[in-house]
Amino acid sequence: MRASESAIRLKKMIEKALEDHKLTRDEYDAILYIATEDGMIDHQELALLEQLQEMIDNKMVKVVAK
Numbered sequence: 001m002r003a004s005e006s007a008i009r010l011k012k013m014i015e016k017a018l019e020d021h022k023l024t025r026d027e028y029d030a031i032l033y034i035a036t037e038d039g040m041i042d043h044q045e046l047a048l049l050e051q052l053q054e055m056i057d058n059k060m061v062k063v064v065a066k
Contacts, residue, residue: 007044010034014052022064
């Protein structure tokens, strides 16, 4: 199955945000916006969001104010 355009954008946004193992609230909001902008979350987007949440839960990525 080919990745959707929004899943590709979402992956790029997550990769960019995680380069320093920190995720700002603005980056997190932008990631959620991309995932939901078309009114649905497809399987690829869901998998990416789950991976991001797992990294946050495991403290591999820290959510910071700015």
